[in-house]
Amino acid sequence: MKYDLVIVGAGFAGSVAAERLANTIDCKILLIDQRSHIGGNAFDYYDANGILVHKYGPHIFHTNSTEVFQYLSKFTKWRFYEHKVLANVEGKLLPIPINLNTVNSLYGFHLSEEELKEFFVKQKEFIPCIRSAEDVIISQVGRDLYLKFFHHYTIKQWGVPPSELDKSVTARIPVRTNVDDRYFTDKYQFMPVNGYSELFKKMLSHSNIDIRLNTAYKDIEKEITFKHLIYTGPIDEYFDFCYGKLPYRSLQFEHRMLDQACFQQAGVINFPAPNIDFTRITEYKHITGQQHPKTSITYEYPCWGKDPYYPVPSAANALLYSKYCKLAEEIPYVSFTGRLGSYRYYNMDQVVAQSLTVAKKLTAQFLV
Ligand code: FAD
Numbered sequence: 001m002k003y004d005l006v007i008v009g010a011g012f013a014g015s016v017a018a019e020r021l022a023n024t025i026d027c028k029i030l031l032i033d034q035r036s037h038i039g040g041n042a043f044d045y046y047d048a049n050g051i052l053v054h055k056y057g058p059h060i061f062h063t064n065s066t067e068v069f070q071y072l073s074k075f076t077k078w079r080f081y082e083h084k085v086l087a088n089v090e091g092k093l094l095p096i097p098i099n100l101n102t103v104n105s106l107y108g109f110h111l112s113e114e115e116l117k118e119f120f121v122k123q124k125e126f127i128p129c130i131r132s133a134e135d136v137i138i139s140q141v142g143r144d145l146y147l148k149f150f151h152h153y154t155i156k157q158w159g160v161p162p163s164e165l166d167k168s169v170t171a172r173i174p175v176r177t178n179v180d181d182r183y184f185t186d187k188y189q190f191m192p193v194n195g196y197s198e199l200f201k202k203m204l205s206h207s208n209i210d211i212r213l214n215t216a217y218k219d220i221e222k223e224i225t226f227k228h229l230i231y232t233g234p235i236d237e238y239f240d241f242c243y244g245k246l247p248y249r250s251l252q253f254e255h256r257m258l259d260q261a262c263f264q265q266a267g268v269i270n271f272p273a274p275n276i277d278f279t280r281i282t283e284y285k286h287i288t289g290q291q292h293p294k295t296s297i298t299y300e301y302p303c304w305g306k307d308p309y310y311p312v313p314s315a316a317n318a319l320l321y322s323k324y325c326k327l328a329e330e331i332p333y334v335s336f337t338g339r340l341g342s343y344r345y346y347n348m349d350q351v352v353a354q355s356l357t358v359a360k361k362l363t364a365q366f367l368v
Pocket residue numbers: 008009010011012013014032033034035039040041042056057058059060061062215216217218232233234251309310337338339340346347348349351
């Protein structure tokens with residue numbers, strides 16, 4: 001099989017690159033995925049009750065990038081949706097990110113915004129150099145709120161103490177002194193009206209893109225020739241783990257279909273308590289806006305050793321990744337990209353932006 005371009009992985013990283021290159025240069029592309037579907041972790045489907053479910057956990061689109069939003073708008077119409085999350089702390093459902101209502105409801109206070117600022121000043125600890133996921137929170141709100149909302153949740157989610165995780169992990173979650181209870185504040189916050197899988201179908205419908213599913217790269221490596229390879233799988237796997245394995249945290253999803261219209265008060269409820277094994281429950285109808293007499297929910301149980309979902313941001317892992325990057329530099333006919341190829345805890349929009357850049361570079365290269 002002779003192709004100009006082979007792309008491994010049909011998630012956002014691989015699919016955006018395939019679409020851009022198919023439409024900008026006249027090249028023959030093979031897009032493969034070892035799974036039975038396109039869309040990568042953003043894949044969604046209608047379950048037996050007809051509810052739109054995200055197979056790999058809740059995917060909420062948000063971005064500040066007009067370029068990314070306009071690009072994806074070519075493949076879908078959108079539904080405005082601002083994500084809200086509640087945390088189940090000591091039996092109370094409280095807004096997270098922590099805000100004025102969170103603190104007042106948790107402690108039974110009636111603080112104003114100014115008083116909350118003073119409260120945080122008294123609670124927070126001085127940490128001269130903020131390095132870890134623990135430091136980020138304790139330096140803003142102090143130890144009690146950290147322990148109640150972040151400590152155990154992070155241990156469950158990542159399988160390592162927050163003190164050993166990079167600060168960027170919990171820095172994703174802001175702390176607010178007002179009553180804004182939105183999870184994200186990005187300029188664009190929308191869900192694809194007909195779901196992500198429909199978006200991917202549109203993106204990839206091009207006569208120059210051949211798609212092979214249920215196909216791992218190693219299975220066909222010897223049968224194919226190409227001018228360039230875009231690899232969006234785990235970078236360490238490509239190099240046969242020659243320097244050792246990069247850790248990826250995984251999840252087990254328990255999907256449940258319920259004979260009731262509504263299960264919980266928000267799209268996602270987090271469970272930071274250490275005695276509960278799962279981290280969060282998602283009820284999709286809040287997120288997709290679907291009207292249906294039944295509902296579907298998903299429990300997430302973090303684990304090791306299954307599908308690689310989360311690169312684990314830490315100094316040791318960054319060092320190991322940099323060794324693989326050096327190997328990658330020696331093979332300029334392969335581009336590593338996406339969440340697994342770059343070993344970065346990227347959101348969907350960041351992966352789309354990265355692939356748009358990779359595609360621009362390759363277009364220039366192919367046209368020479
Ligand atoms: P993936 O989607 O992982 O796609 C990679 C594909 O490559 C996979 O389909 C895999 O099967 C395939 N592959 C790997 N190796 C091989 C191989 N050797 N041969 C063949 N195929 C291979 N982002 C947001 O913006 N908002 C959210 O709300 C959000 N929620 C998330 C919730 C969860 C539980 C998870 C895990 C992630 C979430 N993300 C979210 C992040 C989002 O999933 C990623 O940013 C995005 O899907 C990454 O796209 P990708 O193409 O890089 O990787």
